[in-house]
Amino acid sequence: MTTGTKIRLLREQKGWGQDVLAAKLSISQPAISKLESDQNKLSWDNAIKLGELFEVDPEYFFDSKVNNYISHNQKVNQLFNSDYNDNNIEFIKGLYEAQIRSKDTLLEERLERIVELKKQVEELKADLEGFKTL
Structure with a gap:
């Protein structure tokens, strides 16, 4: 089943027209039509939005498994074929562990920064008390 077919079937299950789905995604109705007819590729961001709307995993919309993770504050998408072998499983485990x-x-x-900030707050409170006594 194609990505577009999956989107169309879920939309129809909700009883929504393309215009309703377009409004929920903040895109045009023709863009929905192109997604459903597989003329346009679905972005990861829209897959996440669709997943929330239809209460499915965003990976559902793709033929391959998508492991989306954050590395050094930068979004990285890794694609894996849907037929796994031992090497892929070890690779996926490595990504998960990383x-x-x-x-x-x-x-x-973050915890170290919180401790530093708490210390600064206490120092500022002490300084403020010193100013109040002047």
Whole structure:
């Protein structure tokens, strides 16, 4: 089943016209028509919006599995064929583990920054008290 067919079937299940879906996505009705007829490719951002509207995983709209992850504050999309083998599974595990490490590093940095900011707040409060006594 093509991406366009999936979109059309989900839209029709909701009883929406193309104009209704276009308004929800903030795009034109002709753009919806081109998506449904597979004349235009679906962007990842619109797949996310469609996934929320239709309560499905955004990957549902693509033939291949999409592993979307954040690396150093930059969005990166990795595409994988739908037929997995052991090498792909190990690669996917590696990506997942890298994503977890990146998340842990970011959390540690945020916690350190929070501690620094709390210390600065306390110092500013002490300075303010000093000014009040003058």
